[in-house]
Amino acid sequence: MTHWIKTQDGQEYAIRFTQVVYIQLSSMEDIPSNQIQKFLSGFASWPLSRVYRFYWLAFKNGARKENKDFDMTEEDFMYWVNDDETIFPQILKAMELSSPTEQKKTAPRAATTGKR
Numbered sequence: 001m002t003h004w005i006k007t008q009d010g011q012e013y014a015i016r017f018t019q020v021v022y023i024q025l026s027s028m029e030d031i032p033s034n035q036i037q038k039f040l041s042g043f044a045s046w047p048l049s050r051v052y053r054f055y056w057l058a059f060k061n062g063a064r065k066e067n068k069d070f071d072m073t074e075e076d077f078m079y080w081v082n083d084d085e086t087i088f089p090q091i092l093k094a095m096e097l098s099s100p101t102e103q104k105k106t107a108p109r110a111a112t113t114g115k116r
Contacts, residue, residue, distance in 0.1 A: 003094035008084050014062030017098040021057045052078050055091050
C-alpha cells in the first residue's frame with residue numbers, strides 16, 4: 001500500500017513498505033537470506049543509519065510504484081528528514097499502517113454468504 005508524506009512546503013512523496021524494501025536492505029547490509037527474519041525482528045536495536053536507509057528505500061519504492069522521481073542520495077535524505085520536522089512522524093504512521101496487523105484491522109470485511 002502506498003502512503004503519501006506531505007512536507008512543510010506542501011510537496012507530497014510516496015512511501016511503500018513492501019518486501020522489496022526488506023530484500024534491498026538485507027542485500028545492502030549483506031544479510032544472508034536465512035537470517036533476514038532475525039535481522040528484521042531487531043528493528044528497535046538498529047543503528048540510526050540503517051533506519052534512515054530503510055526509510056530511504058521505502059521512499060524509493062513508493063516513487064517507483066507511483067512513477068515519480070525520487071533521486072535523493074541517502075545523505076540528502078537524512079538531511080531532508082532532519083530539516084522538516086513533519087516528515088518523521090508521518091513515516092512512523094505510514095509504517096504502522098503498513099504492518100500486517102494494522103492492515104487486518106482496517107481491511108473491509110468480506111460479505112458473508114449463507115442460508116439462514
